[in-house]
Amino acid sequence: MARRGVALEMAVLGLLHDAPMHGYELRKQVTALLGWGRVLSYGTLYPCLKAMARSGFLQMATPTAGAAGGRGRIVYSITAPGRQRFTQLVSEGGPASWEDDVFGVHFAFFARADARTRVRILEGRRSRLEERLERFRTTLARGREHRDAYALELQRHGVESAEREVHWLTDLINTERAGAAPGASGPISTPDPDTTNHHPSTKETA
Amino acid sequence: MARRGVALEMAVLGLLHDAPMHGYELRKQVTALLGWGRVLSYGTLYPCLKAMARSGFLQMATPTAGAAGGRGRIVYSITAPGRQRFTQLVSEGGPASWEDDVFGVHFAFFARADARTRVRILEGRRSRLEERLERFRTTLARGREHRDAYALELQRHGVESAEREVHWLTDLINTERAGAAPGASGPISTPDPDTTNHHPSTKETA
DNA sequence: GTTAGCATGTAAGGAGTTACATGATTTT
DNA sequence: AAAATCATGTAACTCCTTACATGCTAAC
Incomplete structure (x- = not known):
């Protein structure tokens, strides 16, 4: 089956939402984003990607397509159903979303909720x-x-x-x-003058 | 087989080291001791206890012993091999012991190392x-x-x-x-359970 | 005499890891 | 062309949870 962790599914969809990527890169990004201490293993990632592709949320593109069984890098990109799925996941605020692991992913994509x-x-x-x-x-x-x-x-x-x-x-x-984004003005201020981050504040992507 | 998590095994041995207990109580103590957020489930605990008993580390005493299939409370106590095993676990300072979960248990029983x-x-x-x-x-x-x-x-x-x-x-x-224990004042002087020899200990019976 | 909480257990499955196995591409 | 690193994948296993199923005992 597929349902390899809502947390992972969300992370993958969220990252591919911005740009297509292949699995290797995706692993690094997921690991960095969630800071799970441990790194995400391929044994988790690849089966999950496959399953998500089967579900129609992802599209797999092999540059050297159609050739003999060679194993080239595969670029994954999100599909329209995938975007829908992500939006759905991101706006679910139920009890599941405040568990340790899942909370982190939700927070990471708060700009989308x-x-x-x-x-x-x-x-x-x-x-x-x-x-x-x-x-x-x-x-x-x-x-x-x-x-x-x-x-x-x-x-x-x-x-x-x-x-x-x-x-x-x-x-x-x-x-x-107060209608603000973190890091901007509130009690939590990062002394981070260099980074001109456009913060989302009132942005509500549906 | 048995090896249900070194962390859990250590916690069980460490708690039973002080006093015999039945599973229900043990669950509460383990949960409190380790503060894992989640509570330890019986589906984990009981099979683990059984396996540890099979390995000879624990002894199971049923007060209403021998009677018809009735299910009474079972008191678990640690055996001499169990104490030995605990001492061994507690003095292992290898890389495994600084992983998230395992570290907590080790720390909880630091007085024994x-x-x-x-x-x-x-x-x-x-x-x-x-x-x-x-x-x-x-x-x-x-x-x-x-x-x-x-x-x-x-x-x-x-x-x-x-x-x-x-x-x-x-x-x-x-x-x-500096040779002190945490928490402000003097060193802890729990009479050290010898790390070199197992001593047959003072209390052994249910 | 029934509810509530104590107490023990099992089966199925979820979410991940490790170890293995392979091949492509870049660097030296 | 060898070595390093990039890249993909599978099988077996681990540790734990959920849902279920059972029965004992105290309190009301």
Whole structure:
């Protein structure tokens, strides 16, 4: 079958949305975009690309087409159904979209979603983290079972990281509500004078 | 076969090292200890426990033993080979131990490893993160492909988180070198379970 | 005496990895 | 022309989850 991870499917569609690419390049871009620590393996990517082509979302072009079974580089490009599919994926703000992995991909393509979807996903993600935090703190507060200093330190660090991310999300939500894009003016400012990035702000591609 | 994740195996052995427990309780403790966001599912835990019992690391005690097919609560306790196995796992400071998931478990049971192992793992983990950071920054610096403000913000946040964790690790390493335990005050002096010999231990029965 | 929560388990499948295997193109 | 790197692909496996299925025990 095909359904090799919604996250991967989204990433592939999103990257090919801008420009056709072959698999090797795609792997690097996906890896860089999502910063998953690990690199995406070909064993995942190629079967996924094939399946997506079978589903009609992608088109495969072999430059040395038709020749004997030679294995040339294949350029993948997105099709009209593929664009439709991407738009659909990008505007889904359901619970699935605030899970660890999927959230990252959604965020990476936020420029392609409308503001309402963005806020919904950010808030959903934030409450996911807050639940986790709550469970964590309950466990800690229950005092007993508190184990040694290392286990405590691990939990303290876990809580701190989660709190930090909640804070990040809150800032982003406020920025969204103010109708701006991140990095521009809000509490989060990148000292990045050189890059003249055109930020999307009010752009709503349907 | 059995090898259901070194991380899980270690967590189970480490928790049962302190006290026997049944699976239900074990699940809660593992989940709390590792703070994996998600909860550990029974579909993972029970087969793992069974396999570990088959390997001789665990002993299963059914209070209502021998009776008709009734399903009572089963208390798992660690065996002498199990303790040995745990000691072995805990003192392995190889590359495997600085991967995301495994690192957490190792850290949680740091009190059971000797100082040299602790420092080795902390340093290994830190260089893992630094590599990741390096790749990240190279991609960013390469300028091109820089995508929109959201993608940039995602990467900025990724870099910041990794940097923060590197800093955390550095502090821990310094603390270790100074011969202290984390959390402000003096060294932990849990009577060290000998890393060279397995001792038949104090409690063994259910 | 029934709901709620404790407790144990299995089958099927999803999402990925590693290791392997191959061939094309560029650099030295 | 050898070496490095680019490029594509498959098979087998790992680790985990979901959905299901069962039964015991305390509380109301």
